Amino acid sequence: MMYLYEFYHLFYDTLKKVYPEIQELNHLFFILTTHVLKCDKIKIILKLSIKEKIDDFIYKKLIRKLWELKKNRPIQYVIGKTNFFGMDFLVNEKVFIPRPETEELVSWIINDYKIKNSENIQIFDIGTGCGCISITLKKKLPKIRSIHAIDLSHEILSIARINSKLHNVKIFLRKVDILHNLIFLQKIKKYPVNIIVSNPPYVRVSEKKFMHPNIFQYEPFQALFVPDEDPFIFYKKIIYWIKKRFTGVVVYVYFEINQFIHLDFIHFMKKYRFTDIEIRKDFQGGFRMIRAKY
Template sequence: MTLKNYRTYFLEKLTPLYDAMEAESFFHIALEELKGWRRVDLALNPDAGLSASEIKKWNDVLHQLEMQKPIQYIFGKAHFYGFEFEVNENTLIPRPETEELVDWIIKENEFRVSIKLLDIGTGSGCIAISLAKNLADAEVSAIDVSTEALAVARRNSETNKAGVNFILQDILAAEILPEHYDIIVSNPPYVRELEKAEIKQNVLDYEPHLALFVEDTDPLLFYRKIAILAKNNLKPEGRLYFEINQYLGTETVEMLEQLGFKNVVLRQDIYGNDRMIGCAV
């Protein structure tokens, strides 16, 4: 079978489950991972053949996609803010919205020196590592409750030569943070159980619920706890940043203002949803 013909078969199998553009993107990701080819290589070699062993590998990827397994988990990697990160079922897949949060932090703090920064709920380490690579002389630490996630984050830090200090800690059980910081950032669990109907099946079936969901009765649980800790552990002129639930922007702003944070700014993501907050101690 030629690669061109297999592409037709691949897309025909996936388009009932995914839109055409997404299915096409899956093909080209697999093309790069399995054959080391880019789009232009296929265009120049449309009649290239696939061996039986190659077809077996392609079919295995296709089967997993039909089971709606995220392609980032199939190949064990995701790209975020220009860096490559290992991901698996113990870590969330980094989102473009989170890149926007990282970009905001970098642009607001790129001229500060000797920054001490803490990322709470680090997962794959994508936020902490991206900030460590882009903020000169920053001393970056990251906390997570999952030993498995921290193992992934440590490998990502080594691969990307970021030098992040990782800490195993249940933030809800913490009474004080390890040090005083210039910046604290967190993308904690914020999806309410009542919002599960809006979540794609591939997320529900494969991504870690520990990092996603919070009880309906107290959806700001993590934000309140982190904000209280930050109030005591941010240095003068310190900044706190959150990625937030798009439906709870007003409530999160009000909570932070009630705790005494100043200059609370609510920002929208590229899709126009309330998605991130920055404020001063």
């Protein structure tokens, strides 16, 4: 039998070079221990204070996951889930880990439509990943007529499907490669209002050197990076699809964007004749979200 406080000290000694910020280490410690010991943070603090013992099985499980963290594997992949909008979503290395910035983008949509008649609205979540955007919107805006969650592989969509069942919501999952055949997405009805939301790859390859290793070592490359010479490649495909498929109806787009080239992005949207363009900062002060009308 081992003491939890012994693991606490081992955890900090092992990871302090990987995660030098003490607050981040604290955060990781409580995510891991509450998951493995199946209790809340207050109980973990109590167990530490009274120097409670943990059995060998639990201790070995904690150690295995600690070594994964030492190898820069993100905590969300280590425990197999992440929290988004107060809800748990299953994740693995096939999908990008949702970020707080995306929560803000989803909040924007919810606030825009929570008091409106949403029965004649359909939403397209392009590049759905684990399905967190689609599922959260369906939970918070249940009167939305239909939500289409789009991604490029059955493996990715299977994760979104599991999460939709976990949260008991109905979304339509569609396997479509955004770059190569989004234009051929068929059987789409035109609604009076159509919302396109997307957090596509937008990090330029040259920006990789500024990222923490646990991001580019484990998270899917295709969900993160775009060529330096064509950073808007995914947005171009989405806009081309909008222009071809949604003539005569109102379309609103909500995009997460690269904060370092936000002025270029505004110019890009104006070039394609989008109007009512609004850009917002995220909680860290970066221009990361944009809404526009077509």
